Amino acid sequence: MEQCIALVDCNNFFVSCERVFRPDLDGRPMVVLSSNDGCVISRSDEAKRLGIRMGEPWFKVKGLHKYRDVMAFSGNFPLYSDLSNRVKCMLADFSPVHEEYSVDESFLDLTGFDDIRERSCAIREIVRKQAGIPVCIGIGPTKTLAKLANFVAKKHPKSKGIFFYNVLDRQQKRVLLDKIPVDEVWGIGQRLSRSLRRLGIGTVCQLHDSDIKAMRARFGVPMERLVSELRGIPCIEIADISPPRKQIMSSRSFGERITKQDDLENAMAFHATKIGRQLRKQESVAGMVHVFLETDPFRKDRPQYHPYISLPLVEPTSSTVEINRYAMIGLHRIYKSGYEYRKAGVCVSELSPESLFFPDMFADSRQERIMKVMDEINGQFGNGALRLSQDDWMHRYWEPRKERMSPRYTTSWNELAVCGD
DNA sequence: TCTGGGGTCCTAGGACCC
DNA sequence: TCTGGGGTCCTAGGACCC
Numbered sequence: 001m002e003q004c005i006a007l008v009d010c011n012n013f014f015v016s017c018e019r020v021f022r023p024d025l026d027g028r029p030m031v032v033l034s035s036n037d038g039c040v041i042s043r044s045d046e047a048k049r050l051g052i053r054m055g056e057p058w059f060k061v062k063g064l065h066k067y068r069d070v071m072a073f074s075g076n077f078p079l080y081s082d083l084s085n086r087v088k089c090m091l092a093d094f095s096p097v098h099e100e101y102s103v104d105e106s107f108l109d110l111t112g113f114d115d116i117r118e119r120s121c122a123i124r125e126i127v128r129k130q131a132g133i134p135v136c137i138g139i140g141p142t143k144t145l146a147k148l149a150n151f152v153a154k155k156h157p158k159s160k161g162i163f164f165y166n167v168l169d170r171q172q173k174r175v176l177l178d179k180i181p182v183d184e185v186w187g188i189g190q191r192l193s194r195s196l197r198r199l200g201i202g203t204v205c206q207l208h209d210s211d212i213k214a215m216r217a218r219f220g221v222p223m224e225r226l227v228s229e230l231r232g233i234p235c236i237e238i239a240d241i242s243p244p245r246k247q248i249m250s251s252r253s254f255g256e257r258i259t260k261q262d263d264l265e266n267a268m269a270f271h272a273t274k275i276g277r278q279l280r281k282q283e284s285v286a287g288m289v290h291v292f293l294e295t296d297p298f299r300k301d302r303p304q305y306h307p308y309i310s311l312p313l314v315e316p317t318s319s320t321v322e323i324n325r326y327a328m329i330g331l332h333r334i335y336k337s338g339y340e341y342r343k344a345g346v347c348v349s350e351l352s353p354e355s356l357f358f359p360d361m362f363a364d365s366r367q368e369r370i371m372k373v374m375d376e377i378n379g380q381f382g383n384g385a386l387r388l389s390q391d392d393w394m395h396r397y398w399e400p401r402k403e404r405m406s407p408r409y410t411t412s413w414n415e416l417a418v419c420g421d
Numbered sequence: 422t423c424t425g426g427g428g429t430c431c432t433a434g435g436a437c438c439c
Numbered sequence: 440t441c442t443g444g445g446g447t448c449c450t451a452g453g454a455c456c457c
Binding site: 034036039041055060077220245246247250253296297345 | 440441442443444445446447448449450
């Protein structure tokens with residue numbers, strides 16, 4: 001039986017989340033900004049039509065007269081993450097096999113269902129009604145074709161948000177694939193698309209018809225798989241159970257330039273805390289801690305310094321206290337005064353399941369107990385109720401700017417939406 | 422003048438994704 | 440003044456070994 005994969009993709013997800021609580025903004029051009037209100041990371045259709053590009057720096061956009069009516073919101077990630085979970089729960093009812101691919105996309109395996117069209121309509125309707133989020137659905141025999149079908153569903157109003165790609169319909173295939181530029185294919189980025197164009201491959205149709213052996217020889221196995229997927233031969237499986245992360249990172253650009261080691265310590269403690277929490281949540285321990293600092297690469301007139309250090313842990317851990325201790329050691333080794341730092345971060349790698357790790361029988365088990373208490377208290381009273389002394393929110397001078405933030409309608413009691421809002 | 426050949430492992434950096 | 444954050448995978452090239 002031919003495989004049937006649907007890709008459900010939330011339209012302009014972050015913007016749609018803001019509109020759930022501000023329906024008055026429907027039809028208005030609006031954008032959501034990255035951390036520090038740096039650049040545009042989500043655009044409404046109206047903003048796209050005005051010509052605002054993805055990733056465009058906000059300071060450039062806001063100065064232009066033609067964009068004067070555009071509403072901008074600072075990224076409200078707790079809100080988006082909460083709404084994302086609600087949507088995922090709804091989707092799970094429509095297929096036993098599904099993969100949560102990203103915050104706003106899920107693959108559903110619809111193989112064997114004989115009511116795929118009705119099912120897709122129901123998905124759209126229920127997610128719109130119950131979560132307030134509009135979605136588009138692309139359906140095809142492989143994940144790559146489902147992605148492409150989703151692109152068509154989004155672009156063509158005639159499809160009404162659902163597009164079914166049929167490999168057997170040669171006429172449809174020709175007409176459709178010939179119109180789509182090759183860089184719309186999942187896995188073809190800027191560089192590959194440039195190389196392909198030099199070979200005379202500019203459309204999806206041309207890539208589909210290319211000599212697969214020659215493509216493999218020139219670009220490697222991933223490209224061979226990609227061409228096969230375009231031809232309807234599945235090479236990328238649905239990852240039903242999401243594998244545990246192999247590394248966990250936390251980093252931020254600062255709201256203002258930071259020079260003092262104290263302030264960097266404060267930021268590092270924040271990152272170490274966040275990482276510890278995530279490690280324990282996925283029941284992993286880390287074997288390596290990495291710490292990095294960055295000055296502003298856009299300020300060519302200032303001295304640049306981008307140090308990075310990796311420290312192996314004596315014993316793998318998920319303890320916030322231990323990760324913070326190593327982060328501080330790393331920071332002290334790489335910190336140099338006289339630079340204006342713009343960004344700092346902590347990363348852990350060499351993760352392994354907690355259950356496979358047998359601690360030294362003489363090891364101090366207090367850490368584990370302390371972390372348990374910390375997670376319990378923070379679970380009840382909110383993250384930050386119990387924290388490291390260095391993770392001092394009264395002195396977070398480095399915190400990114402969020403000047404246009406909407407309330408955390410769904411994740412903070414003090415900011416709940418009320419009638420009339 | 423002339424400086425093996427092939428395998429493995431590791432790492433940094435690039436490319437891609439959202 | 441102002442340019443995100445968090446991932447994965449692949450590859451080239453160096454180090455090292457026999």
